[in-house]
Amino acid sequence: MWLRNCWYVIAWDHEIPAADDPKLFTRTVLGEPVLVYRTGTGDIVALEDRCCHRHAPLSVGRREGDCVRCGYHGLKFDPQGHCVEAPGIEIVPAKACVHRYPVAVRNRWVFVWMGDPAKADVALLPDNFSCDHPDWKNRPGYLHYDTPYLLICDNLLDFSHLSYVHEKSLGGSTRIAQSRPVIEPVPGATADWPQMGIRVSRHVNDVPPPPFYQRFRQFDTNLDRWFVYEFLLPGTLLMHSGGRPTGAAPDAPGPSVRLHSCQTLTPETTHTTHYFFQQSHPANEGDDTVTESIYNSLIGAFNEDRDMITAQHRNILLSSARPMMPLAMDAALIQFRRLLEARVHAEHSAAIASPHPALTT
Amino acid sequence: MWLRNCWYVIAWDHEIPAADDPKLFTRTVLGEPVLVYRTGTGDIVALEDRCCHRHAPLSVGRREGDCVRCGYHGLKFDPQGHCVEAPGIEIVPAKACVHRYPVAVRNRWVFVWMGDPAKADVALLPDNFSCDHPDWKNRPGYLHYDTPYLLICDNLLDFSHLSYVHEKSLGGSTRIAQSRPVIEPVPGATADWPQMGIRVSRHVNDVPPPPFYQRFRQFDTNLDRWFVYEFLLPGTLLMHSGGRPTGAAPDAPGPSVRLHSCQTLTPETTHTTHYFFQQSHPANEGDDTVTESIYNSLIGAFNEDRDMITAQHRNILLSSARPMMPLAMDAALIQFRRLLEARVHAEHSAAIASPHPALTT
């Protein structure tokens, strides 16, 4: 159940080699191998990493200027994906080409559009501003999961797990699990999209400061904490979180902790997932040591999630037909799954009405 | 083809952590993950190791007194399997529970009942007396197999393999393979069970003493040897074996070797198996060195079996449709497979007539 007409992050921009670097970067998205490289003008190109001739990966071949040559029988493709040379063939057939995926780069995330290229629309890109903003600092992260991406969406849509999975790492008080978040729709960014995702707002008042916050300052009172995030199709979390002394007004001056996080999930195959993330702190609070320390905490905590979700997935594989039991804390994840399902259904219906080659293979 | 309404060994009792040990023990039986722990009063509890909410394993969570709390979203289950707390939910739904498996502990084997709990009956437990008896000494063993459990049942039901698989380890004379055992039904333990298994009695007279016996004594004559065992549903072998000087009466005084062995097979999944076993010698014959030495021989020999059955299984996977050729030595294993098949069939018919939730998932 994958949405195709949307943007997926395929890489952090620093993962894509420079134009003069002979290395070729490849990553599989929605089960399709995708080659990503930079042209001499700095543009990023994403091509199907599978020669149309005998399906060898182009990434095993080589760069030739802005083109790529297959390393098996030497077909050469330009950045549009057109085969411009086939050894020993005078007139290369016009249909000799590989799919070219629309690419967008925004705040260090490199996005590819996996559906109909004509529908690619930058208005649908998420606002991952803190990934690259003078007011914010972070160290980019990446993890690979051997589980389907929806199980990780579930995890991010129910922060009650903070109290248990991250009890010792992120300092999740059981008060977090006991609180109920407000859940609202995020309206669509374009006329085509009635709803873009789910907004989850959770406020937990009068709780001890988590050890995690000591990086910024010592508090001698309890805090009011907040986690306010959007979870957007196909799988992006954009979150403001923080804490201030209990009872202080939201915009009152004085000590507080304010963070912003961007995280996104990209299905690799039906059962494996790419996870890109960062947790930003204000650039004027904390030096590189703090940035590094937050990154290390995050990796530690995200490994806790991965261990749990991997164990959950093993159980699901043992008895895949057994139903889960929805509880109150699942409201957001159920709403998100319904939204995704409706969207995928609409996409399939549209594809049947007006088939596009890139969607039918 | 698994029987459900019967006892399976899930562990040796020493494998289950003490009540004050925070570790949680889990093992998969018939494809179901099962959590096993001790309460403060020393009772052993077996619960489905899969939270009803999102299917996370409870064994990744933690003990809280006699309860277990899921480490994902914090649901807490009592030893009956009832959810007694769900963070942020005032009234926990009654149907929020995990399956509780009936447990029996007998002579250091911990049994779970995988079918309808109402049918659990300790009269059906095998008499594995030598596992824990003042007259007998042994060291408990466990092996894991990457093969279906029925192939291992087959192995235990035809001791003609001793002459070949264990020619050098257990000293199986070819006379063993040439002899024909007497095969008889073992009557059922309760009215419900017309037959509990197969009794196999094999006597091999006037053969040289196996090197294995030198641990106890040197014989200067040939021996009459015997292997008399019951092989009981679902997969338990209880065996008396031994040897005495050729021609001596069974109860004549004088030198002899008398052993008792208990072995049992528990399917983990359709293609993997747990194997629990011990070979006991009389407590008044042989010190700890002898116990250890028997254990080491047994492990060596059982690895020979595992190598053979694993190689056999590989061949079966290559051509799973090819039929085997029944020969005279297969009488016991064929009778056992028929008995099991009839029993499974009866169980399915009864389940259709009167479905039970634990059997229908």
Add this chain to the structure above:
Amino acid sequence: MWLRNCWYVIAWDHEIPAADDPKLFTRTVLGEPVLVYRTGTGDIVALEDRCCHRHAPLSVGRREGDCVRCGYHGLKFDPQGHCVEAPGIEIVPAKACVHRYPVAVRNRWVFVWMGDPAKADVALLPDNFSCDHPDWKNRPGYLHYDTPYLLICDNLLDFSHLSYVHEKSLGGSTRIAQSRPVIEPVPGATADWPQMGIRVSRHVNDVPPPPFYQRFRQFDTNLDRWFVYEFLLPGTLLMHSGGRPTGAAPDAPGPSVRLHSCQTLTPETTHTTHYFFQQSHPANEGDDTVTESIYNSLIGAFNEDRDMITAQHRNILLSSARPMMPLAMDAALIQFRRLLEARVHAEHSAAIASPHPALTT
């Protein structure tokens, strides 16, 4: 899509242990485990490596003279595959036997006939003369592939890949890829076989000598090079290749390089393959160092092929339904695939008309 009524190489003759060596050699061909051993008279026997009784591999058992005894329950088979002894059974059933595969040994290749034994015909053996000929020297090679055998046939049927896959190893000039080979049918060796394979002749004139040739001599001119090979059913390449100073007549005296190579592919399972090969040089040109050096180059180059084909196979597994795009350089491989397909189809039709036990399992 396997042809059965034909010869497949199962081993180099030096791989089969001597008659007095207790080791037993086994290799899987077309998904069937095959035991190969030598009798006291030096004949090579190939038997189904699966006891008819419980399917244990005979190769885990032991030699007894010219017979083999199963290591599980002791059935003994003679070189015809007949069970001549079953412990404890007076009269062994006549149908207790394992399949005996016709064997042929020619120039150090050991062939087995995987179809109807009555059809086995040595006239169908390929002429792999240089494998064992006083005028030629080589070191035999073997590689295992985790890909289907047809992908490797494809590779050998289109040498345009030399210019790219082996650009640095075998010195494949891009001129090779630009040249077009002549493709002709190889007529059948018997009345039953209208066509045995494909002949591919490629001449590339006036190209620099490849570094590979410096083992034999330094050329101070460009060369005319040739690659002339037959690719025969089910997957054998027999190739003459070489180079001489540009413009020299084929049979003119003077410096040249002349090589002969035999290579053959044997499917192990649907997705794995055995690859036997050698590249010979004239015995009177080059010493053992040259032989060894050619072998090392070949292994290096064949690993380049394997890396490429394995990467190609990974892409095919990701989207197995996606069609490839035939181009001019595929002429030979397409003709070969058609020939194989027609032959397999004919074999199936004949098998339906007159079924043979060895073909229906």
